[in-house]
Amino acid sequence: MRGIILYGPPAAGKDTVTTELHRISNEYALFRRLKAGGGRTTGYRITTEQKLGKLRMENEIVWENRRYDAIYAIDRSSLLNYLTHQIPVVHLGQIAAIDAVNEAIPDVRWLVVYIWCPRDVAARRIAARDTSDTEARLQAWDETVPASYAHIRINTADTPARDAAQEIHRQLHRLT
Numbered sequence: 001m002r003g004i005i006l007y008g009p010p011a012a013g014k015d016t017v018t019t020e021l022h023r024i025s026n027e028y029a030l031f032r033r034l035k036a037g038g039g040r041t042t043g044y045r046i047t048t049e050q051k052l053g054k055l056r057m058e059n060e061i062v063w064e065n066r067r068y069d070a071i072y073a074i075d076r077s078s079l080l081n082y083l084t085h086q087i088p089v090v091h092l093g094q095i096a097a098i099d100a101v102n103e104a105i106p107d108v109r110w111l112v113v114y115i116w117c118p119r120d121v122a123a124r125r126i127a128a129r130d131t132s133d134t135e136a137r138l139q140a141w142d143e144t145v146p147a148s149y150a151h152i153r154i155n156t157a158d159t160p161a162r163d164a165a166q167e168i169h170r171q172l173h174r175l176t
Helices: 014-024 049-057 076-085 095-104 119-129 134-143 161-175
Strands: 002-007 028-030 033-037 044-046 061-067 070-075 087-092 109-116 152-155
Touching: 002 014, 002 076, 002 095, 002 161, 014 028, 014 087, 014 161, 033 049, 049 061, 049 070, 061 076, 061 095, 070 076, 070 095, 076 087, 076 095, 087 095, 095 109, 109 161, 119 134, 152 161
Parallel strands: 002 087, 002 109, 028 087, 033 044, 109 152
Antiparallel strands: 033 070, 061 070
């Protein structure tokens, strides 16, 4: 089994690169994390805090974090399902999350991609989204440390999403 972790700060281009990966092959699929709370719903499986609590009690939560007045979580069963049927593309913004995903299912070959862009580019992208939480997203950008051990490092201000996706696709096939 194999998967891709796109790690990086907000507005780095994770969604755009994932779309381009899917254009290369429909094998690639965004792993839709669980989300409890308000805000953006696209790209998530919306749930409640109570259901997350139940998953925690069942030891199903691989990783969770709180940001933007919401809880985001990766559940083991869904991740395994994606890995069995597709090549999941998991979006992460914390180094500890990469470790948690790697440890949760040790038989998986994960290609870790550090995807980023300069802060001023991220600020423009965030403003264009009009999510009304620009400062919180820029703070998250500031708190995202580079992944020094990533297999690939991509600056999306310099690399078009299609080129980034093609490089990720090539590297994934070299990894496995």
